[in-house]
Amino acid sequence: MVTAVRNWFSERLPISGVQIAELTNEPVPNHLKRWWFCLGGTPAYLFVVQIVTGILLAFYYQPAPSTAYESIRTITHDVSYGWYIRSIHKWAATLMIAAVILHQMRIYFTGAYRKPRELNWMVGMCLLLCTLTIGFTGYSLVFEQLSYWGATVAANICDTVPFAGVFFKRLLLAGDSYNSQTLPRFFILHAAVLPAVMIGLLVVHVGILRLQGITEFRFENEPDDKPQTFNFFPDHFYTELTIGLILMILLSVLATVLPVDLGPKADPLTTPEVIKPEWWFYVSFRWLKLFSGTFAVVSSGFIVFVMFVWPFIDGWIRKHTRYTEASVWIGIVGVFLLVGLTVWEAIVEH
Amino acid sequence: MNTEVSESETEVAEPIRRSFLFAVSAAVMAFGLTAGYGMFAWLIGVFLYPFRESAESWQFLSDLGSFGVGHSLTYQSPAGQKIVVTRLADAGTVDDFIALSSVCPHLGCQVHWESNNARFFCPCHNGAFDKVGKPLSGPPKDSDQTLPQYALQIKNDLLFIEVPTTSLT
Incomplete structure (x- = not known):
């Protein structure tokens, strides 16, 4: 019976265990046993958390100026565990941006962007800009004071750019100033366009990494006869799983101890006396x-x-x-x- | 007329004809792709670009006779903006009046009047303006940006102001 089932699948999925092992068991340089060299996987893991929690939040969120704030209030105060999902989404965003910045610093200071990895650095820069933009569009959706004035300032920053600025400002706001069609644009950017672009960029980023291999470092205190690599599967895979678990615990603790609340609702006629972005x-x-x-x-x-x-x-x-x-x-x-x-x-x- | 083609001529003519046809079909395909997808890209651009301007209209403010020099009045627009209109001169033209917008010319935040400092202050990036909207400090001072003004006009000795008429929510 087991053989029959196995044969049924192997006819339809003609790939053997050995082939899978060859695909995944790329040798990983020893320095990746140090956690700070695993900072690239951290934002990727958090990105998955964002997609899952983001889809859940989208079941309740209503992207219109008259409904957005109330729908977030409903998520936070009425929906079962709504406060938890929203807080995880917010904290994962914060950690993701921090991890991306730390990952970029690690790449920079270890010179891992140098020839022949220049293109992957540029793909990484695109991912950094996408991460910052998705963070910005994210807090614009809440439609609290910070959301409204942040979006207004950002649109006017576009306006300051020579030549094409006015065009992009109008495109971003769907008009000359914040109007009833602005929020749906931010929502589509945040929930569809940017995630799709980021998935594409991530595939290219990891693809180039796999093609070129990871930059190899040797540390001064390492003996010469020490093996220079170890297996991706299961050794490095377990490291990534451990990091994922630690992140999940950290996110859960942050969401529970410091849950996200709501600021005052957006008021287009009054900029608060003290206002700061994220x-x-x-x-x-x-x-x-x-x-x-x-x-x-x-x-x-x-x-x-x-x-x-x-x-x-x-x-x-x-x-x-x-x-x-x-x-x-x-x-x-x-x-x-x-x-x-x-x-x-x-x-x-x- | 001899229509027979020698074997060597056929050998030369075939590759030339083939590469010519290949070039033509590649050009037609490139044109088709560019025109087809280009049209689609243009259509997306037009679809996404805002299709209407923000709504504004002329609203009555005051008659000239009852609006003396040095006086100010506070007007609230249909969209909710509070606008201070001041008469600075007595020439009887629209240039006598000033209607300051509270939108900071730097990056669009709302300024508010600080009576203890006698200035309009923008909390976003620390811009400050005097009572007639001239920049005093902050980024607007660096680039000499004054507070914008609402358009005014006089018709039959009556003062009108052009303001937004739709609010966000």
């Missing part, structure tokens, strides 16, 4: 306060562009100058700026 935009928010509108926006765009093409700039510096480790010092300055501006924005009212 923490991951503190840097840009402070930047916008420090410089005039056009300069702040154009300079931010320039910084993002430099980040995109950094592997090529770094390659040029290493080839044509004697400052072969310049990237480390530039990175340290960048991290100090990032942390400094974030902390500055966090501790002051205005």
Whole structure:
């Protein structure tokens, strides 16, 4: 009987256990036993959490200015475990952004973006921008004061961009200013367009990683005769499972101890006296306060562009100058700026 | 007329004809794909681009005779915006009046009047303006952005203002 069932399946799915093992058992470099080298898998795991909890929330969420806030109130206060699912979604978003930033820092400071991995760095940059945008559109959906004014400011930032700015602002808002058709756009971007784009980018990101193999590092204290790799399955797979379990526990604790609540409902006629975006935009928010509108926006765009093409700039510096480790010092300055501006924005009212 | 083609001529003509046909069919296919999917992309763009402007209309404010120089009146638009209109001169033209919008010219937040500092203040990015809307500090000062004004017009000695008429919810 068992043989008959096995034969039935093997005729229809002509792949053997050996072939599956060959596909999954890519040798993994030893350094991946250290957890901070597994930060790339963390946002991927959290992305799956976001898709599952996001689909659940979409059963109740109603994306219109007259209904959005009330539907979130219903999710938070009336639906069974609605507060838990919403809090998991919010905390997973926070952790996902933190993990993406940490993953990018790890890649940067270990030089894993260098030739021949420049293209994958650029795909990663696209994923970073998508993650930030999906985070932004996410908190815009709640239709509390922060959602409304955040969206207004973002649309006007688009407006400041030379040449195509007005076009993109109108496209984003579905009009000259926030109107009844704006929220459905944010919802479609958040729940359909961006996740689909991110899945595509993730496939390319992991595909390139598999084609090129993971960057190999050797640490100074490692003996030369130590095997340089270990098996993906089951060894590394178990590491990822463990990280997934720890994340689930962490998310559950955060959602229970610090559940997400609702701020005041959006009021298009009153900007609150103290208003700040989510923490991951503190840097840009402070930047916008420090410089005039056009300069702040154009300079931010320039910084993002430099980040995109950094592997090529770094390659040029290493080839044509004697400052072969310049990237480390530039990175340290960048991290100090990032942390400094974030902390500055966090501790002051205005 | 001799219609016979020698064997060597056939050998040359076949590949030329084949590559010509291949090039033509590739060009037709490329044109078809570009035109077909391009049309579809254009259609998506038009579909997504907003199809109507925001609704605004002219509303009556006051007659000129009862609106003295130096006086202000607070007007609430049908969409809810509170607008302060001030008469600065007595020339009898629309330039005598100023109707300041409370929308910050920096990135669109709402300013509010701080009576203790005698200024309009924007809580988003710390922009500040004097009572006639000139920038005092913050990003609007850096790029010399004044508070926008609502359009006014005088008809038969009556003052009208153009304001949004639809609210969000």
